[in-house]
Structures are given as C-alpha cells and as structure tokens.
Amino acid sequence: MTAFSLEPARLAWCAELRALAAQRLRPLAEKGEPGRVDRALVAELGTLGLLSRLFTSGALDLCLMRESLAHACTEAETALALQGLGAHPVHAHGTPAQRARWLPGVSDGSVVAAFALSEPDAGSDAAALSLTAEPDGRPGPAEPAERGAAADAPAPAPLAAHPDGRSGWRLTGEKCWISNAPDADFYTVFARTTPGAGARGVTAFLVPADRPGLTGSRLDMLSPHPIGALRFDAVPVTADDVLGEADRGFRVAMDTLNLFRPSVGAFAVGMAQAALDATLAHTARRDAFGGKLKDLQSVAHQVAEMALRTESARLMVYAAATAYDEGAADVPRRSAMAKLLATETAQYVVDRAVQLHGARALQRGHLLEHLYREVRAPRVYEGASEVQRGIIAKELYRNQEDR
Known part of the structure; x- marks a missing residue:
C-alpha cells in the first residue's frame, strides 16, 4: 500500500527532528x-539515538529522518546518511x-x-570497476593494533586464511569521490576478484x-x-573481510543503493522545502512595485510551481520507500524514479528561490547560498x-518482455 499521508505519530516525530536539528x-x-568529518556532530547524532535507528528503521523512516534533518541542518543529514551508506553493507551482509x-x-x-x-x-558504470583483488599466497600479516590500544595489549590474531588455502587477496588500485574519505575508520570497498566478469566478478570487502x-x-x-x-597499494584482505560472498559484491552495492536512493530523494525534498519556506517568508514581506512581491502574479505562480513540484517529489519518495519496506518487486524502478524526480526538483526549487531573493541569496552564509552548493551533488x-x-x-x- 502506498503511503500518501503520514499518521500523527510520524508527523510529530518529524517536527521533533526538525527542532533537534535546529537547536542541537x-x-x-x-x-x-x-x-572534514565533523566527529562532534557525528557523536551527537549517536547521543540522540539517530544513528542506531539506521539499523532498526525501515526505508520510510530513513527518508523521514533525512528530510527532517535536511530542512534545518544539511550537514547533520549528510553525516547521518554517510554513516548509513558505509555501514549498511555490514549490517545487511556482514558476519x-x-x-x-x-x-x-x-x-x-x-x-x-x-x-x-x-x-x-x-x-x-559501477560494473566497470578496476580496483583489483589479486590472490595472495603469502602469509597474512598481523592486523594493526586498534587506535588507542595499550602498548602492552596482546597481539591481534593473524589474518584468516582464504578458503582455498591462500592467505587472501591484495587490493591494488584507486577509489575516488569517496564521502568521508580519508577520515573514515573503515570502508566498504568493492574490488574486482574475477577479471572480465563484469558485475559478476566484484567482491565487497570491509577494510x-x-x-x-x-x-x-x-x-x-x-x-x-x-x-x-583512496589509494590501495597491495592492501591485505582475507575471507574474514568479505561482505556477503566472493564475486557477488555487486549485489551488496545494489541492495544498498536501492535502499538509499529514495532517501537521497528525501534529502533533496528537505532542501527544497527549506528553500520554499524561505521564499514564502521573503516574498510575503518584501516591498516591490507598490505592494509585496507575493502580489505579483508572476511571483505567485512561481511559488505555486515550487510547492507543486516539492510535494510531488515528496509523495514519490514516500511511495518508493514504502515499496521497499513491503518488499515490492519494482523497488529498483521506484527507487530510481524517486531519486531522479526529487533531486531534479530540488535543483529547480532552490534555483527559483535564489532568483526570487535576488542578490542577497548569493552572499556567503545565506541559507540559499548554502543550499545552492549542496543541491547540485545529489544529481x-x-x-x-x-x-x-x-x-x-x-x-x-x-516488464514488457515478461508479459
């Protein structure tokens, strides 16, 4: 069943999240x-119990969290989302x-x-990965001590053996445009374990x-x-580091993206709503041509279009998230539609908001200047x-071929 409206408890939770985002x-x-990773901000998200909800909530609640936080604090929204994106493969496919x-x-x-x-x-083209995981027959090196471990702590166990008797793999190559890099404490890394196999030869590793x-x-x-x-220079990994199954890492990636794509749309909706709210307030009080900006039909119609598109995107995001939670067969299509419509909509709404605010919106530190920079990347x-x-x-x- 598609969620076209939210029950009062969820609406109240969203209001609470917006208040927390603004105040704390x-x-x-x-x-x-x-x-740089804002560890104080990430820690506060943990203190508020929002990070743990990444692993106990469904897709719709994830979307509501991202939309609500984005409305008041895009940095908090992004910090939460990146924790979920990096850790979901461990939660869903880890040992x-x-x-x-x-x-x-x-x-x-x-x-x-x-x-x-x-x-x-x-x-x-995620199936065209070239970071290689080459079989390693050498003895596995000892795992480095954890950060902050005592000097006299017992040495960690050596890396576990590869199923065929070898010590594992060595990762060689590069990753680029990785959020939270190079500050993260661990990475969900996708590497090619079978050359020439396309998507079927990729393995996910926890590194x-x-x-x-x-x-x-x-x-x-x-x-x-x-x-x-990130640069990998013969980085050692073993069977104990595999997420899911060897050569089936592309499934891990797509499972993660199918969950998070609608929530990227929710992030976009939160930004669009913030831009719309700012525009409503500005045009209602701004004097222009003997009246208020809102009295100009051209302005009022633009604001109406911004509101129409924002609400349409919101409904599609909620529908895609509900489909994911219910295990619907068309999740990939719905997820793609939600991300596409919501991110393109947010770009339009924020751009219109800047135009209606004029030069003040281009000043460093203005809400819309911030949103204008933030809104481009999700597309x-x-x-x-x-x-x-x-x-x-x-x-x-x-679907046509299956008929």
Whole structure:
C-alpha cells in the first residue's frame, strides 16, 4: 500500500527532528571545518539515538529522518546518511563478528564509516570497476593494533586464511569521490576478484582504515561535506573481510543503493522545502512595485510551481520507500524514479528561490547560498540522473518482455 499521508505519530516525530536539528545539531555544524568529518556532530547524532535507528528503521523512516534533518541542518543529514551508506553493507551482509566489531561504534558515533564504490574511470558504470583483488599466497600479516590500544595489549590474531588455502587477496588500485574519505575508520570497498566478469566478478570487502598500504587524500569539492580519494597499494584482505560472498559484491552495492536512493530523494525534498519556506517568508514581506512581491502574479505562480513540484517529489519518495519496506518487486524502478524526480526538483526549487531573493541569496552564509552548493551533488552521486533514467527504462522494458 502506498503511503500518501503520514499518521500523527510520524508527523510529530518529524517536527521533533526538525527542532533537534535546529537547536542541537546546527550549532555543532557551524563549528565544523568544511571538507572534514565533523566527529562532534557525528557523536551527537549517536547521543540522540539517530544513528542506531539506521539499523532498526525501515526505508520510510530513513527518508523521514533525512528530510527532517535536511530542512534545518544539511550537514547533520549528510553525516547521518554517510554513516548509513558505509555501514549498511555490514549490517545487511556482514558476519556476526563483523557486525559486533563495527556497528556499535557506528551507532554511538565513535566510528565513522564510508562506502567506497566510485573510481577515477568507473563512476556511473559501477560494473566497470578496476580496483583489483589479486590472490595472495603469502602469509597474512598481523592486523594493526586498534587506535588507542595499550602498548602492552596482546597481539591481534593473524589474518584468516582464504578458503582455498591462500592467505587472501591484495587490493591494488584507486577509489575516488569517496564521502568521508580519508577520515573514515573503515570502508566498504568493492574490488574486482574475477577479471572480465563484469558485475559478476566484484567482491565487497570491509577494510579498516589502518590496513597497511591504504592511504588517502582530500578533494576540494563544491559540496561542503568531506570527500576524498583512496589509494590501495597491495592492501591485505582475507575471507574474514568479505561482505556477503566472493564475486557477488555487486549485489551488496545494489541492495544498498536501492535502499538509499529514495532517501537521497528525501534529502533533496528537505532542501527544497527549506528553500520554499524561505521564499514564502521573503516574498510575503518584501516591498516591490507598490505592494509585496507575493502580489505579483508572476511571483505567485512561481511559488505555486515550487510547492507543486516539492510535494510531488515528496509523495514519490514516500511511495518508493514504502515499496521497499513491503518488499515490492519494482523497488529498483521506484527507487530510481524517486531519486531522479526529487533531486531534479530540488535543483529547480532552490534555483527559483535564489532568483526570487535576488542578490542577497548569493552572499556567503545565506541559507540559499548554502543550499545552492549542496543541491547540485545529489544529481550526480549514487547514480547520476542519466543513470536513473536508464534504470527506469530497463525495468519498464523488462516488464514488457515478461508479459
């Protein structure tokens, strides 16, 4: 059943989240350093119990969290979303040992996660990954000590053996445009274990940031959240680091993206609503041509169009999330539609809001200047708009062939 409206309890929760974002998260975000993980902000998300909800809530509640936080504090929304994106593969596909080792820290905000899929030459075409995982016959090196471990702590156990008797694999290559890199504590990394096999030859690995041979650098991007590049120089991994099954990592990636794509749309809806609210307030009080801006039909019609598109995107996001929660067969199509419509809508709404505010919206520190920088990236990451159109068309024609 599609959720066209929310029950009072969820509406009240959304209002509470918006208040928390404005009162407790926004002040922390303002103290953070652009381009770096704001650990104080992540820790506060953990204290508020929002990070643990990433693993106990359904897709609709994830969307409501992201939309509500984005309305008042995009930095908090993004910090929460990146924790979920990086850790969901561990939650959904990890072993009991992997989950016990990493998820408590993600939930309380003491451990930062990252999702490492994109490469310099493999962004939208995720099946074209070139980071290689080569079989390693050498003895597995000891796992580096955890950060903060006592000097006299017992040495950790050596890396576990590969199922065929070898010690595991060595990862060699690069990842690029990775959110939370290079500051994350662990990465969900997708590497090619079978050459020439396309999507069927990719394996997902859980790689701690302190593995030997793993280095990273920051990228100076338009978006204010941390993004970096990773370099793998024969980084050792073993069967104990595999998420899911060897050569089936693409399924791990798509399962994660199908969940998070509608919530990217929710992030976009939250930004669009913030821009719309600011525009309503501005046009209602701004004097122009002997009256208020809102009295001009051209202005009123633009505001009406902004509201129409925002609500349409919101409903599609909620519908896609509900379909995911109910295990519907058409989740890939609905997820793609929700992300596509909502991110394109947010770009339109924020742009219109800037135009109706005039030059003041272009000043550094203005809400709309901030949103204008934030709103561009979601049309690219987790599958660009063109990729979403391709997914939609593919699913439509697949349904046609099945008839």
